[in-house]
Amino acid sequence: xxxxxxxxxxxxxxxxxxxxxxxxxxxxxxxxxxxxxxxxxxxxxxxxxxxxxxxxxxxxxxxxxxxxxxxxxxxxxxxxxxxxxxxxxxxxxxxxxxxxxxxxxxxxxxxxxxxxxxxxxxxxxxxxxxxxxxxxxxxxxxxxxxxxxxxxxxxxxxxxxxxxxxxxxxxxxxxxxxxxxxxxxxxxxxxxxxxxxxxxxxxxxxxxxxxxxxxxxxxxxxxxxxxxxxxxxxxxxxxxxxxxxxxxxxxxxxxxxxxxxxxxxxxxxxxxxxxxx
Amino acid sequence: xxxxxxxxxxxxxxxxxxxxxxxxxxxxxxxxxxxxxxxxxxxxxxxxxxxxxxxxxxxxxxxxxxxxxxxxxxxxxxxxxxxxxxxxxxxxxxxxxxxxxxxxxxxxxxxxxxxxxxxxxxxxxxxxxxxxxxxxxxxxxxxxxxxxxxxxxxxxxxxxxxxxxxxxxxxxxxxxxxxxxxxxxxxxxxxxxxxxxxxxxxxxxxxxxxxxxxxxxxxxxxxxxxxxxxxxxxxxxxxxxxxxxxxxx
Numbered sequence: 001x002x003x004x005x006x007x008x009x010x011x012x013x014x015x016x017x018x019x020x021x022x023x024x025x026x027x028x029x030x031x032x033x034x035x036x037x038x039x040x041x042x043x044x045x046x047x048x049x050x051x052x053x054x055x056x057x058x059x060x061x062x063x064x065x066x067x068x069x070x071x072x073x074x075x076x077x078x079x080x081x082x083x084x085x086x087x088x089x090x091x092x093x094x095x096x097x098x099x100x101x102x103x104x105x106x107x108x109x110x111x112x113x114x115x116x117x118x119x120x121x122x123x124x125x126x127x128x129x130x131x132x133x134x135x136x137x138x139x140x141x142x143x144x145x146x147x148x149x150x151x152x153x154x155x156x157x158x159x160x161x162x163x164x165x166x167x168x169x170x171x172x173x174x175x176x177x178x179x180x181x182x183x184x185x186x187x188x189x190x191x192x193x194x195x196x197x198x199x200x201x202x203x204x205x206x207x208x209x210x211x212x213x214x215x216x217x218x219x220x221x222x223x224x225x226x227x228x229x230x231x232x233x234x235x236x237x238x239x240x241x242x243x244x245x246x247x248x249x250x251x252x253x254x255x256x257x258x259x260x261x262x263x264x265x266x267x268x269x270x271x272x273x274x275x276x277x
Numbered sequence: 278x279x280x281x282x283x284x285x286x287x288x289x290x291x292x293x294x295x296x297x298x299x300x301x302x303x304x305x306x307x308x309x310x311x312x313x314x315x316x317x318x319x320x321x322x323x324x325x326x327x328x329x330x331x332x333x334x335x336x337x338x339x340x341x342x343x344x345x346x347x348x349x350x351x352x353x354x355x356x357x358x359x360x361x362x363x364x365x366x367x368x369x370x371x372x373x374x375x376x377x378x379x380x381x382x383x384x385x386x387x388x389x390x391x392x393x394x395x396x397x398x399x400x401x402x403x404x405x406x407x408x409x410x411x412x413x414x415x416x417x418x419x420x421x422x423x424x425x426x427x428x429x430x431x432x433x434x435x436x437x438x439x440x441x442x443x444x445x446x447x448x449x450x451x452x453x454x455x456x457x458x459x460x461x462x463x464x465x466x467x468x469x470x471x472x473x474x475x476x477x478x479x480x481x482x483x484x485x486x487x488x489x490x491x492x493x494x495x496x497x498x499x500x501x502x503x504x505x506x507x508x509x510x511x512x513x514x515x516x517x518x519x520x521x522x523x524x525x526x
Contacts, residue, residue, distance in 0.1 A: 011358055014366030033398035040384060116378040118358035119399055186306045271361040
């Protein structure tokens, strides 16, 4: 009986602790929930249709095929193995957009839960990121196949990828948390973000080579966080190299800033969610 | 019976809860920005709770009465940590089992087994604990033969039984009951009331909201009477209910 007392929960709304810090403690306490919610969201995605997994493999492949046919012949890009350049870019893009959009939608969906019972509010966004990361592993399968077919070398630089993915996940989580907070107060944000995303897609060198920009403008790409994060992800795959120090620094900076601001804004406002949703 | 009265399990100090409703609902960002600049956002402040004070000790049975819209549910939400008070503060020591929200987070595509784990972790339990108690939960809910079928194939009664079984498998420190929870059929109702009576005997603190005054009076020693978010009276059950009846008839 005494043992139960020790692990007893205590809740004190008057405690002067930073909301960010309390949230981290609660997240740790609810880590099993985080695990199960991720599992559930994966199951939900693949359970209903037996073709579910196959579709998620075929989808990017088909997009890649269409874009390859369109661009490599139309514009005659000076990129060897363009399908790999393109597919790695698309995989990166899907990871970022799916996770941020999921984070936003799941909080609005989870509102039903938030009004009924207490759970740490960040679990919804973090689940979205976890799910995206698991889908990412599936997306690597078609990429590996294409790399084999085109005899693209697998270089040791690929071992750099986990770090690149970590930074991308951090950045996406931060953006997801900010978007979730905003969408609770203004549902328009969901629609605005869709527009922003499609513009962002063309502002980031995903389907075209970076050299398409005049040299004097390339520097401005540093203001696009997705540019550095994309480089971090693509260089080891496509060029087989470890990304440059500047890229690593810029990407780390963006990831850190995004995560910090995201967590700070979200946890500061999280107590109002149950009143608003 | 030894009741530990050193520290109350629930301390509510000057708790107020404000719902802030925009005068006209503002849907869009643009509209908000324009109004913000013009400083023309007007809210209707609605105080669902106003300076509530209450201390609840271990093993107490507290009744909460009052007309509709008195703030009873809001008070329960503050205690179960769903709403953070706008003013004042609250301290809760111990595990709270809110029986107002049975089966929160149930996913109807998942099986009963999967839902026991999901719902259990939402209630704050560890997966290992749930695994240890799994058979007992299934037995109590009487769902042995259906536990691996998706929840969407369950009847309403079966879902409710499962929710109750998960939420009450471990003796909670604080139990929150809204109205007469009628879960499942007659037999299951009897079983669930027995379980709650058992908790009562073992020192669980119970907060009970009901419109059924005789029932509240027979169950609870102490009562808090809420009206328009204000605490009208706190005291011995009989006195408060007599006062309440005198005023409402």
